[in-house]
Amino acid sequence: MHVECIPHPSTFPLVTSKCSGLKDVRIGMAPGPALSKFICTLHHLETLVVTNLNMAALSHIARLPGLRYLWLMSFPIPSFQLPAGSIPFPALQKLEYESIEHAPRLLALLIKCALVELTIIARGSYTMPPPNTIAQQFYAALADHCSHSSLQKLDVQKGYWTLRADQRGICLVGEEIIRPLFSFSSLVEVSLSHPFGVDLDDAVVRKMARAWPLIESLLLPPGLDENIAPRVTLEGIYAFAEHCPRLRRLHLAFDATVIPKIKTKGKKNACQCSLDYLDVSDSPISKARPVAKFLSAIFPHLGMINTLYEDLDGTDTETVLTSHRRWKKVEEALW
Structure with missing residues (x-):
């Protein structure tokens, strides 16, 4: 059985008495x-989507043997301790949390947790510390506490930030x-x-391409400032053809004004047959046909190109x- 609603607190005792075996x-x-x-x-919970929980409730769900999917809406994580020898969230596979600021503290609870999917929504106010510091703390905590072999989706x-172009220095993620x-x-x-x-x-x-050989979808959209010229070139795009045979979707801004000559030490150029969708945002480009020729040689099944204009x-x-x-001329030439 499952419950999906916005209930009045007075109904909770009735639900408990009638449906103590709720899983969703x-x-x-x-x-x-x-x-x-x-x-x-x-x-018996297997799926839980919930707002604020106190220390006792968070400690309770951390001990549930069957909880596989947890979506916590934005709230600070209270401190709590589990009994010695117990593993928090032993069955958790999918986690969604609506705070990147407090995510490191939550990730610290996932000791020995074989998390498969993680979604983080960066809501809140960027007052302190700077956004790139928050991001750095999050990614470091993720690597420290999450299984490197189990995570497949990140x-x-x-979120919904309103930032100015002059805040780029404290926001840029490198x-x-x-x-x-x-x-x-395993991503x-x-x-x-x-x-x-x-x-x-x-x-x-x-x-990146060497680190993620199993990658199928890689989305790295550019940010708010259109004046930031991409530093990735077509040589960087070629790395995905070399090392990511399963990549089907790629969203990345890059400089396509220069067509590189790929040196492969006597070997044939890499040919990757999985990529069929490419989002280039507003990537700079001079001549369409040479770019189409280069891309079709390394990604012969590429057929759809999306742009920021669309x-x-x-x-x-x-x-x-x-x-x-x-x-769009490149896309036509590919066809």
């Missing part, structure tokens, strides 16, 4: 001690921040969305429109 509980808004008390009466969403992710060799789907994107170059992209609903700049038109 999703409660939208029910703050206060009544909710935590209700959760402590449930011992989704970091930037290699030193995301480097801990390269230890997760299949990765989406990293930060206010000003992830600052990459060809060397970092090559490390996501803006008409609120575009001339630069975005020019980039869009040239990339």
